[in-house]
Amino acid sequence: MFAIAKPEPAKGLVATDVSQVTVRTDEVRIGVTHAGICGTDMHIYQWDDWAKGRIKPPLVIGHEFVGEIIEVGSSVTEYSIGQRVSAECHIVCGVCTLCRTGRAHLCDNTNIVGVDRQGAFCEELVIPARNLWPINSKIADSHAAIFDPLGNAMHTVTTHPVAGQNVLISGAGAIGLAAVAMAKANGALTVTVVEPNAYKREIADTLGADLTLDPTKDDVVAAVKSHIPTVLLEMSGNEQALITGLNALEKGGKAALLGIPSKPVSLDLAELVIFKGLTLSGVIGRKMFETWYQVDNFVCHNPDAIDHIVTHTLPATEFQEAFNFLEQGKAIKAVLSFK
Ligand SMILES: [Zn+2]
Numbered sequence: 477m478f479a480i481a482k483p484e485p486a487k488g489l490v491a492t493d494v495s496q497v498t499v500r501t502d503e504v505r506i507g508v509t510h511a512g513i514c515g516t517d518m519h520i521y522q523w524d525d526w527a528k529g530r531i532k533p534p535l536v537i538g539h540e541f542v543g544e545i546i547e548v549g550s551s552v553t554e555y556s557i558g559q560r561v562s563a564e565c566h567i568v569c570g571v572c573t574l575c576r577t578g579r580a581h582l583c584d585n586t587n588i589v590g591v592d593r594q595g596a597f598c599e600e601l602v603i604p605a606r607n608l609w610p611i612n613s614k615i616a617d618s619h620a621a622i623f624d625p626l627g628n629a630m631h632t633v634t635t636h637p638v639a640g641q642n643v644l645i646s647g648a649g650a651i652g653l654a655a656v657a658m659a660k661a662n663g664a665l666t667v668t669v670v671e672p673n674a675y676k677r678e679i680a681d682t683l684g685a686d687l688t689l690d691p692t693k694d695d696v697v698a699a700v701k702s703h704i705p706t707v708l709l710e711m712s713g714n715e716q717a718l719i720t721g722l723n724a725l726e727k728g729g730k731a732a733l734l735g736i737p738s739k740p741v742s743l744d745l746a747e748l749v750i751f752k753g754l755t756l757s758g759v760i761g762r763k764m765f766e767t768w769y770q771v772d773n774f775v776c777h778n779p780d781a782i783d784h785i786v787t788h789t790l791p792a793t794e795f796q797e798a799f800n801f802l803e804q805g806k807a808i809k810a811v812l813s814f815k
């Protein structure tokens with residue numbers, strides 16, 4: 477069957493033909509209908525330092541998807557054939573201290589679909605039933621396919637209360653843009669977005685940002701003087717964006733950091749964090765499954781916002797074009813159709 481894979485340790489992906497995987501008793505087989513291209517997939521496509529250290533080719537990649545159950549393992553009782561589902565792509569152990577205390581997103585034994593094991597850019601995906609998320613019939617396929625990154629956005633937005641706060645978001649990729657709409661829905665007083673790409677700033681405006689700034693031209697700290705940010709959502713992973721964000725935050729402010737810097741960052745901890753009494757929180761993955769309930773609710777009530785984030789839907793065979801658009805900053809979220 478058709479799949480998109482990283483064939484060798486070099487830039488690029490190929491269309492390939494893979495054989496069927498056996499379904500174990502606690503697993504289900506899903507006929508994938510749509511899959512989103514994530515920043516992680518772009519790292520693997522580009523074969524950057526992170527990918528070199530983590531990915532063992534050949535590997536079918538992809539982890540954001542929606543599809544229909546076509547086979548259930550013998551011990552699976554809560555799901556049936558024909559059901560439309562997505563799934564949490566972090567397969568955790570379920571028995572470690574973190575898993576057993578409501579912090580499974582931090583499990584040391586995490587196995588990620590499309591990173592550590594066969595991915596969702598394939599006509600079929602086999603996954604443990606406990607990772608499934610049933611999709612509400614009100615939700616469009618292209619929206620259901622991206623619950624995973626929407627979950628990252630929701631996890632970041634809910635790390636610190638945003639209701640009544642001035643929120644600063646640095647980085648307006650798919651997750652940063654989703655965070656704009658979610659922060660607004662969660663009662664943020666103002667949302668300011670810092671993003672160098674004009675196309676992305678325009679979408680941030682559409683999604684309800686009160687102010688969008690270009691960090692290559694605008695003085696961010698001066699521009700937010702009238703509504704000093706109390707919450708920073710760092711989605712870019714860019715060192716300068718992080719420093720600017722911390723600089724702009726009010727004393728006692730709170731920062732949730734989701735963007736992953738490609739190398740260690742250097743910052744004046746004394747001036748930027750300690751003397752300002754800031755709280756910094758690292759955010760990884762999605763809370764299982766609290767975040768999924770929140771995203772479900774958000775997507776059901778805000779389909780228009782998600783429409784602005786899914787800018788491209790293409791047949792899976794045209795994946796190269798989708799990666800080109802994303803690499804050139806001309807697409808926000810591209811969804812591949814496997815139908
Ligand atoms: Zn993802």
Ligand SMILES: [Zn+2]
Nearest residue numbers: 569572575583
């Ligand atoms: Zn665990």
